[in-house]
Amino acid sequence: MSVTLRPSEALNLWHMVTLGLVREDSHDFSARQISILLTVYLEPPPHTVRGLAAKLQVTKPVITRALDTMGRLELVSRRRDEADLRNVIIQRTVKGALFIERIGDLIVSSGKELPR
Amino acid sequence: MSVTLRPSEALNLWHMVTLGLVREDSHDFSARQISILLTVYLEPPPHTVRGLAAKLQVTKPVITRALDTMGRLELVSRRRDEADLRNVIIQRTVKGALFIERIGDLIVSSGKELPR
DNA sequence: TCGGATTATAACGCTTCCGTAACAATCGGA
């Protein structure tokens, strides 16, 4: 199964959602930050810095910095891996889950309003 | 008419597309920048700094700075309004149009691959 | 014509992010 969209519909949807995010949000996230957030919240744990860096195809410091920022905002948290102390496990937070949920709702409602 | 999505589908779609943008793109755009770009390319001209600032609900310097960056990348261009020299008209470029087209294709193909 | 309103930009000090390179901590096999 799949979602069928024409290019113009796809772009209009993206436009509406992004505009919604910009307008209601004080924080202006980058594609990388959103990508990290969605990976952590949509894909099965555990998530590590190395794993995220590989998935996004960026360097590890990029992940570390993004986690610093989003950790400060309490959208994710970090914990040492007990089994291998070199690893850091990135965990979900209540605040982060609510944020993701809000984005989901925004996409859904934008899809509903989408002219075709 | 509209696009019907469940929240989980919506988020998965967003995840796939954002991930695609991060992976293939050297430049890491913010929600504001993408928003400006989509507004310029999807909504009827003319586009001015003031108009974009009002639409995004951000200050004008935010728009000016974003236009500086994206102008440097040749994704948009600026021209004085002949009729009112205080205004700056933001114009589309070939490079920008191709970029937008690429995003559209990315969303469409991600929608197709979306598990339901 | 002149003066307030409007438009976009520049300037300011500050924060965040960049890529690269160096680093400390830890692991695990020889």
Add this chain to the structure above:
DNA sequence: TCCGATTGTTACGGAAGCGTTATAATCCGA
């Protein structure tokens, strides 16, 4: 028990964005 490999973070100089405030150019009505 070493010692190379691995993990995540820090350090670095530079670029870019922030919000606020100031400024130059232009408009337009009294």
